[in-house]
Amino acid sequence: MNYWLMKSEPDVFGIDDLKRVGVEPWDGVRNYQARNMMRDQMQVGDLAFFYHSNTKVPGVVGIMEIVRAGYPDDCAWDPEHKYYDPKSSPDNPRWYRVDVAYKETFPQVVPLETLKSMPQLADMALVRRGNRLSIMPVTADEWEIIQQMAKMETDHDAC
DNA sequence: GCCAACGTTGGC
DNA sequence: GCCAACGTTGGC
Numbered sequence: 199m200n201y202w203l204m205k206s207e208p209d210v211f212g213i214d215d216l217k218r219v220g221v222e223p224w225d226g227v228r229n230y231q232a233r234n235m236m237r238d239q240m241q242v243g244d245l246a247f248f249y250h251s252n253t254k255v256p257g258v259v260g261i262m263e264i265v266r267a268g269y270p271d272d273c274a275w276d277p278e279h280k281y282y283d284p285k286s287s288p289d290n291p292r293w294y295r296v297d298v299a300y301k302e303t304f305p306q307v308v309p310l311e312t313l314k315s316m317p318q319l320a321d322m323a324l325v326r327r328g329n330r331l332s333i334m335p336v337t338a339d340e341w342e343i344i345q346q347m348a349k350m351e352t353d354h355d356a357c
Numbered sequence: 358g359c360c361a362a363c364g365t366t367g368g369c
Numbered sequence: 370g371c372c373a374a375c376g377t378t379g380g381c
Contacts, residue, residue, distance in 0.1 A: 328374040330366050
């Protein structure tokens, strides 16, 4: 089983939206590295952190589960769609997506700022300067650390 | 195959 | 809203 981190702008689609709909195709990814991970590596049962980007406090806000492995993103074939890409076709799909299911929302955001301050997380693409990858792998250790921080934030709040 | 121009991401 | 960093495109 693999762990992942997936970014989305809460103004467009946030974790509250995912909670409401339950399951959602993660479409519109137009980056080859991210596509390769969805197409080749993501498997049903994998878990992913939901990350809010481009917002007041960017950070990890919850957990979701991959419930359908990579399959062609047919948004790319619809000329009316905002994710339309004329270079993708049913015969030769250029872009892929996965389906994700809501699992949980953390009581508090684990802010990017906090993640950056953790030496154990220094290798994550997320905290590296100028990184723009919207989907990235997370190691089991990193997964554990971030999950514990989500709990710690709660404990701290209770004091 | 180089690289300048352009568009996008995303923190701040 | 600004802008640095990065990926992609297209002329040559």
